[in-house]
Amino acid sequence: MRFTSLKTIQFRNLAPQEIPVDRKQVFLVGPNGQGKTNLLEAIYTLCYGSSFRTVYMRELATHGQKNFKLEGTYRDDASLEHRLELEYKDSKRSVFLDGREIKDRKELIYNIPCIVFSHDDISFVRGEPEERRRFFDQTMSMYNPLFFDDMRRYRSILKQRNQAIKEERYSLLDVYDIQLATYGLSIQQERTRAVYEFDQIFPGMYCQVSQTDKEIHIQYNPSWSKCASKDEIISHLAQTRQRDLKLGTTTSGVHRDRFNVVDNNGLFSQTGSTGQLRLASLIFRTAQMAFYQKKTGRQPLLLVDDVLLELDFKKREMFLHLMENYCQAFFTFLPEEHYFPSLAGEEALVYDVENGRFSDHEG
Numbered sequence: 001m002r003f004t005s006l007k008t009i010q011f012r013n014l015a016p017q018e019i020p021v022d023r024k025q026v027f028l029v030g031p032n033g034q035g036k037t038n039l040l041e042a043i044y045t046l047c048y049g050s051s052f053r054t055v056y057m058r059e060l061a062t063h064g065q066k067n068f069k070l071e072g073t074y075r076d077d078a079s080l081e082h083r084l085e086l087e088y089k090d091s092k093r094s095v096f097l098d099g100r101e102i103k104d105r106k107e108l109i110y111n112i113p114c115i116v117f118s119h120d121d122i123s124f125v126r127g128e129p130e131e132r133r134r135f136f137d138q139t140m141s142m143y144n145p146l147f148f149d150d151m152r153r154y155r156s157i158l159k160q161r162n163q164a165i166k167e168e169r170y171s172l173l174d175v176y177d178i179q180l181a182t183y184g185l186s187i188q189q190e191r192t193r194a195v196y197e198f199d200q201i202f203p204g205m206y207c208q209v210s211q212t213d214k215e216i217h218i219q220y221n222p223s224w225s226k227c228a229s230k231d232e233i234i235s236h237l238a239q240t241r242q243r244d245l246k247l248g249t250t251t252s253g254v255h256r257d258r259f260n261v262v263d264n265n266g267l268f269s270q271t272g273s274t275g276q277l278r279l280a281s282l283i284f285r286t287a288q289m290a291f292y293q294k295k296t297g298r299q300p301l302l303l304v305d306d307v308l309l310e311l312d313f314k315k316r317e318m319f320l321h322l323m324e325n326y327c328q329a330f331f332t333f334l335p336e337e338h339y340f341p342s343l344a345g346e347e348a349l350v351y352d353v354e355n356g357r358f359s360d361h362e363g
């Protein structure tokens, strides 16, 4: 799959310009704050219907505007041309593929698999447990629509159960417990399998790029760790109900699961240096990419935002080698990063970005 052209209208600081992008590699070069990341964000939003930087769609509209529009044409794996449009108007998002409205976001997210490498990724390793949960849920949802459905249902039941607890409506709690146990157990089993497989990929990649033999692993610690069956979960929920009522929320379940990054000395977030944590977070993404490919046989679209700068030459080479299998990649660079010509294949497109405008690279 490859985007062939992109257009944004009233999106962040970007000028309403049609940008041809029909190459495997597209480089966006410009000083800070010119709009390079904004174009990556526009592509991601077009692919997934939401941004990787904010949950508030209205923030994406140009200051002083309320609406925006994104348009992209792409060729799919069978070389068929498609047109994807996303419009945000009157606080409502609509997405059209070849003129047909896509009502369920689920249909959209399996259309163009897209992976972003950004500075914020360090939160996978260092941040709150929720960040890692989100990362693994995203990793699994990318290839497994059943997992995506289970997550949706679980969240919906959890919301209803918490609402019932808050409003002191206890008659439906038994029913909610059964549903929570059903979907939760399925999620827990899938997470166990996925982390096991992910952990076959991640440690080797980390050793390769960091050029150490320091082993880092992912550990999955489920909230219902002592419950192997649905009945055991249901009785656990019954036993802990008083605690839930007292605290006004559901205190156990897969929404409380933990994914820890560990080395020989314990939690890597506490023992690793900032440089090691940053590197590990980049490797999380490369492993996500490899994992996706292993599961689906498809190559994702990559959006790589300024992350190469922090790696020394050797690590950068290793890292680029690991993330070679993409269908198309967009890289952002500062003008002084002179090494991008060595990275760009002969066919690569290079744009200078200035004040939200894209022009052919000079020089």
Ligand SMILES: Nc1ncnc2c1ncn2[C@@H]1O[C@H](COP(=O)(O)OP(=O)(O)OP(=O)(O)O)[C@@H](O)[C@H]1O
Pocket (backbone or CB within 6 Å): 011, 012, 013, 014, 030, 031, 032, 033, 034, 035, 036, 037, 038, 039, 059, 060, 061, 062, 063, 306, 332, 353
């Ligand atoms: N909603 C918006 N409307 C107009 N301009 C915006 C909006 N949101 C952000 N901007 C502007 O976009 C610019 C930031 O662009 P972007 O994040 O793409 O930077 P960049 O070129 O990737 O540089 P950096 O390397 O610093 O991230 C800033 O000038 C900011 O003021």
